[in-house]
Amino acid sequence: MLAAILSLTILGAVLGTVLGFANRFFQVEGNPLVEEIEALMPGSNCGQCGFPGCAGAAAAIAAGQASPTCCPPGGRSLAVTIAQRLGVSVELGGAEDPGPLVADIDESICIGCTRCIRACPTDAILGGPKQIHNVMRDSCSGCAQCIDQCPTEAMVMQPLPVTLQQWFWPKPALRA
Amino acid sequence: MGILDRFLRTARFSGGVHPDDHKRPAADAPLRVMPPPARLYVPLVQHIGSPARAIVAVGDHVRKGQRIGEPQGAVSAAIHAPTSGRVNAIGDIVAPHPSGLPVRGITIASDGRDEWCELETCDDPFALDPAEIGRRVARAGVVGLGGAAFPSAVKISGGLGARVDLLIINASECEPFLSCDDRLMRDRAAESVDGIAIMLHATGAREARIGIEDNKPEAIAAMRAAVAGHARIRVEVIPTRYPMGSEKHLILVLTGREVPAEGRPSDIGVVVHNVGTAVAVRNAVRFGRPLVSRMVTVNGACVRQPGNVEVPIGTLAGEVLAFCGGLRAEHGGPARLLLGGPMTGMQVPTLEVPVIKGTGGILVLDAAEVGEGEGDGSPCIRCGDCMRACPVGLLPLEIAARVRAGEVDAAARFGLADCIACGCCAYVCPSRIPLVQYFHHAKGELAARARGTQRNETIRTLTRAKAERVEREEREKAEALARRAAASLAAAAAAKQPAAVAEKAVEDASEEAGVCA
Known part of the structure; x- marks a missing residue:
């Protein structure tokens, strides 16, 4: 017993030291632009962009392989911020922007299993075991990771409702 | 005074327009007081800032002036029951807003008695501490009645953090069609001046200047007579030009000082209040009466009896119009419904919206007044x-061109933030381009992006x-596990050790025994 613990500890310490030195001396310089873009992204690694997490998407955007608009939870404002940083123009599309989608819970079928709570990367879901859960809209990043967790399909993604404080005049329609 | 003075004042700001004022005959009709209707719809947000929180329940009996909405946050205003009655519902009502979106509000069914709750009166407001006046004004839910509805207490009790040396009372009422301030000054000049004196005391300003446009000679005469005994309050006659009532332009014309771009009047030691607000402040401080009614101009070619009406807050616009004799069907009938003035007011889709604290006018215009046409x-x-x-x-044309092309940032670089949305540009545009709508859209877009x-x-x-939390929890779990492992290890070692000690003791004993033997 003692011998096993000692040998494993020593092995771990030696390997750890080797790895630590390797990290210091063989480190590959990351693209600072990628890091900068990654810092702008939501960081919930939801994968809706089709890349492996926010770091992957940031690398693809920096390499010019993905558009700044590829992040659905980030939405328009993120696209504009990234485009400004990269100095590129971004086509936001003339189509109606439904705004960010956020999770919503159908309280009549929620069974209070807390699976969505554990999956939520921003702690936006409120509730406890066998209690009806609820989503705090302001904190929901729209990553949709909770949707697949729900055993009763009580979770849906919905656009944020427009409130009086947020409404603004549409752009005047152009005359034909 | 005289022609030179008038010229100098006019020259102080460039631009502006002279629309037909359409103020008479509504301004000359005597003031009417509307009794509370059967049902009142009181929105919980009638001001700039956070919405109030309902503090009554459905079924509760409320009395006139009783607080039913508690302010939330630093910039907010209390909401009071406009009459006595029963709370019928707390929920969504149609907002007096062009979007037609719902707003949370309290519906009160009037009991017809219109009885006040107990009010805290004050015989000598000038003996009160300025901070106490601010508190009383806040308790009464007074907001700026000129239209922007900014909570007045914040401006009165020095909440803006700057020393104020000049109080300007905005009585210019430059919007066409509106005459509620004009009527208020004609009929309640003494009350207005009393309110101004209280505000002067509360703000600590050296003097107050009341700016009135020269198209209201009766109001000027009434106010001049009322300020006779007050050395620190002066009536100033200013030329009639839209947008004279814009806070920054009024300050420029009255003092020659300019409010910095994106700045506030308090930056140059000035605070501006509407004359209607002065009366509301007086009622709040002297009689403890909250703001539960306001003067509304009902005007437009389609109104049978245009004039000024004192309306309980929460009355539906349609009921106010019915009180004014209803609508005319001639000239093609109503073409546009507006709350507020025609230049900065809001077009609303229906008359089933309540009058709120910021509603200065209900206008029903016919096609000729709207003046839409070819091109x-x-x-x-x-x-x-x-x-x-x-x-x-x-440069409105440059800003609008950029907004039209979707370049909101470029529009912002052309000074969009300083646009006061007065509508002068759209008023003079020969191509009748909806310039202000472009600006509203772009400002909304920028705000949404922020x-x-x-x-x-x-x-x-x-x-x-x-x-971080997940990582910490995992680390703690691992540490706890390690601790437990270490503890069990130690326990095992301890279990082995006593055995060793015992063996040694036996050995010692045998040695001793050997020695002895």
């Missing part, structure tokens, strides 16, 4: 009329917080 929104011919009309000195950035930042913080 609306044709291309810009770059005549530059909008540029000459702009009282802020912006909100989006804020949201992304919050979410980033939350994501990091959760990741």
Whole structure:
């Protein structure tokens, strides 16, 4: 017993030291632009962009392989911020922007299993075991990771409702 | 005084327009007081800032002036019951807003008695501490009655953090069609001046100047007579030109000082209040009466008996019109419904919206007054009329061209933030381009983007917080596990040790025994 613990500890310490030195001396310089873009992204690694997490998407955007608009939870404002940083123009599309989608819970079928709570990367879901859960809209990043967790399909993604404080005049329609 | 003075004042700001004022005959009709209708719809947000929180329940009996909405946050205002009755519902009502979106509100069924709750009166407001006056004004839910509905207490009790040496009372009422301030000054001049004196005491300003446009001779005469005994309050006659009632332009004309771009009047030691607000402050401080009614101008070619009416807050616009004799069907009938004036007011889709604290007018215009026609929104011919009309000195045509092309940031670089949305540019535009709508859209777009950035930042913080928490929990779990492992190891070692000690003791004993033997 003692011998096993000692040998494993020593092995771990030696390997750890080797790895630590390797990290210091063989480190590959990351693209600072990628890091900068990654810092702008939501960081919930939801994968809706089709890349492996926010770091992957940031690398693809920096390499010019993905558009700044590829992040659905980030939405328009993120696209504009990234485009400004990269100095590129971004086509936001003339189509109606439904705004960010956020999770919503159908309280009549929620069974209070807390699976969505554990999956939520921003702690936006409120509730406890066998209690009806609820989503705090302001904190929901729209990553949709909770949707697949729900055993009763009580979770849906919905656009944020427009409130009086947020409404603004549409752009005047152009005359034909 | 005289022609030279008038010329100098007019020259102080460039731009502006002279629309037909349409103020008479409504301004000359005597003031009417409307009794509370059977049902009142009181929105919980009638001001700039956070909505109030309902503090009554459905079925509760309320009395007139009883607080039913508690202010939330630093910039907010209390809401009071406009009459006595029963709370019928707390929920969504149609907002007096062009979007037609719902707003949370309290519906009160009047019991017809209109009885006040107990009020805290004060015989000598000038003996009160300025901070106490601010508190009383806040308790009464008074907001600026000129239209912007900014909570007045914040401006009165020095909440803006700057020393104020000049109090300006905005009684210019430059919007066409509106005459509620004019009527208020004619009929309640003494009350207005008393309110101004209380505000003067509360703000600590050296003097107060009341700016009235020269198209209201009766109001000027009444106010001059009322200020006779007050050395520190002066009536100033200013030329009639739209937008004279814009806070920054009024300050410029009265003092020659300019409020810095994107700044506030308090930056140059000035605070501006509407004359109607002065009366509301007086009622709040002297009689403890909250703001539960206001003067509304009902005007437009389609109104049978245009005039000024004192309306309980929460009365539906349609009921106010019915009180004024209803609508005329001649000239093609109503073409447009407006709350507020025709230049900055809001077009509303229905008359089933309540009068709120910021509603200065209900206008029902016919087709001739709306004046829509052929060629609306044709291309810009770059005549530059909008540029000459702009009282802020912006280039409306350039800003609108950029907004039209979707370049909101470029529009912002042309000074969009300083646009006061007065509508002078759209008023003079020969192509009748909806310039102000472009500006409103662009400002909304910029605000939405700022909100989006804020949201992304919050979410980033939350994501990091959760990741850290999960990591910490795992580390703690691992540490606890390690501790437990170490503890069991120690226990095992301890179990072995006593055995060793015992063996040694036996050995010692045998040795001793050997020695002895």
